């Protein structure tokens with residue numbers, strides 16, 4: 057399961073990053089995302105290309121391409 | 132005493148800075164760093180406050196963020212003020228931990244207490260003391276609540292108990308090893324901080340360490356990373372550090388943040404209807420375009436141009452004559468060299484900058500408004516769909532739009548793009564955005580050659596600029612920047628009601644940025660231009676066609692033959708345009724004598740090709756100056772300039788040759 061397979065309104069825990077670039081994962085850390093974080097999918101935008109998520113107290117958007125590299129487990 | 136104000140982006144740092152200092156800040160420089168340093172003196176005392184750019188982490192991911200490490204290591208200070216957004220505590224505290232680890236006297240100010248209360252939450256300051264022994268002040272910067280306590284508290288700053296978060300055996304062992312490699316020093320900074328930053332991958336700490344130890348430290352970092360991964364403690368060293376911090380933050384959060392009596396805590400984050408509209412892939416873009424149209428009408432037609440015209444009248448009718456008669460009264464000869472250089476060079480140049488100021492300020496005000504309300508982030512979201520196809524980032528929308536006003540601040544606005552190569556890519560295409568200085572050429576030519584379809588042609592040129600920009604971005608992405616992938620994490624801030632005072636401050640500081648950088652070059656350029664025009668091989672005051680400018684134009688003219696305008700007049704006005712684009716119009720007008728002269732020089736197709744070339748051909752001197760200032764690389768700057776010229780040449784060539792075939 058990856059973040060890209062989540063449905064609107066669902067919650068999940070991040071379990072793994074697969075083959076994300078160093079700079080991108082650093083950026084994720086900066087905004088407070090890492091393995092173990094709880095995500096909620098707020099919306100899917102731009103015809104399925106952009107994932108609008110909420111983690112802890114931050115709302116942010118990431119692209120499908122990257123969302124596919126973030127493994128999750130639904131809760 | 133000197134304090135540094137540090138916090139995440141968008142937490143009210145500017146608001147607090149202004150509340151603490153009043154309006155007496157001045158901009159300074161850090162040697163070797165391009166980002167400005169804002170210093171103000173704190174009200175009612177001699178203390179100074181340094182404002183650092185908003186950052187999520189001390190470990191830099193972008194240019195702006197690198198400044199924080201630089202300042203912590205090199206600036207002289209007596210303490211930090213860490214401003215924390217209480218409504219985003221979990222994210223904000225990551226930075227706080229990194230600052231606490233420095234074990235420098237530090238005050239934590241928890242901002243947005245009013246917003247926290249609105250969310251139905253309250254904060255237990257007493258409990259926080261158990262975790263963070265530092266001076267703590269709860270404030271609502273926007274309402275001015277708690278500012279006095281901040282000022283009072285600064286006098287009492289000290290380190291009662293050093294802060295230490297335990298990162299577990301593997302990492303603690305590495306920290307101890309690294310600390311041993313750091314030589315004795317006078318820094319107030321805890322060596323443990325340097326060690327942790329090194330482990331986190333902060334390259335900024337290495338320059339202050341002796342070369343002999345740097346490699347050893349890097350080895351320890353690599354070794355520790357390996358142990359962490361093999362021991363399955365985490366997926367990376369950085370991740371392991373992050374997890375420890377997050378655990379601690381969750382404890383703090385549990386202990387200190389409580390629901391207000393009577394409020395039910397709202398767990399579900401959700402999209403508001405407005406957000407759904409503004410981020411809608413089609414409606415969102417339409418709304419954005421409509422808004423841009425309004426902003427442009429305001430900037431140019433409704434407000435900017437009338438004010439500019441007023442300025443021009445004042446300068447032409449009052450200021451220039453006054454200076455001129457003053458110079459004459461000093462005994463300068465009106466035909467003389469100094470008089471000419473001052474009046475036609477310096478005064479005309481300064482006038483040229485000032486006349487643009489109203490439009491630029493209005494445009495900046497609107498852009499600041501879009502940013503302050505949180506709308507710009509939504510624009511970046513909807514634009515990302517289009518931009519990602521061209522290898523750009525949704526965030527590039529702000530610089531690109533600013534580019535329509537003036538390329539100089541647009542280049543500066545790329546600082547928000549974290550990835551270096553993506554940033555350079557964006558800088559390279561900004562000059563294709565038709566800045567307001569190019570409008571005079573369009574207006575002049577369209578008025579002469581295309582009377583019937585004036586606005587259509589002008590709009591077409593703007594559009595052409597955008598298309599060329601996007602296609603170039605695509606081209607760059609598949610060629611020079613093939614290896615770099617474009618990435619996009621966009622934090623979506625909550626909507627906020629902007630503060631007028633902040634907006635004005637921001638507008639004026641951007642305006643003065645423009646005057647400083649662009650102004651220098653424009654004034655210098657005007658003087659050089661006057662010299663080129665006035666001097667020739669035969670001496671002073673030569674006729675136009677015997678000046679050095681004409682000679683230069685004559686040499687270059689053949690190059691432009693395939694584009695349809697291989698005349699010395701056209702070539703030399705383009706040369707002049709490199710100094711400042713608005714000079715293309717005035718100089719061709721001067722060189723050709725009058726509009727009839729221009730009419731005789733071009734066919735409509737040639738005129739159009741000339742317009743296309745003037746739109747694209749080269750960033751003006753000021754823009755090149757800023758490009759260099761921002762990249763600090765002669766190579767990259769040269770590449771950017773050459774790229775622009777080549778693209779312009781090709782596009783004009785294709786348009787002219789196609790036109791010849793069709794017409």
Ligand SMILES: Nc1nc2c(ncn2[C@@H]2O[C@H](COP(=O)(O)OP(=O)(O)O)[C@@H](O)[C@H]2O)c(=O)[nH]1
Pocket residue numbers: 138139140141142143144145146147185242243244245246270271272273274503627628629630633
């Ligand atoms: N509700 C609330 N909003 C605030 C407070 N302080 C600042 N803001 C708003 O937060 C936004 C960001 O503030 P700004 O000072 O520009 O933040 P910076 O990006 O950290 O410099 C602005 O819209 C401010 O009006 C506060 O105490 N309460």
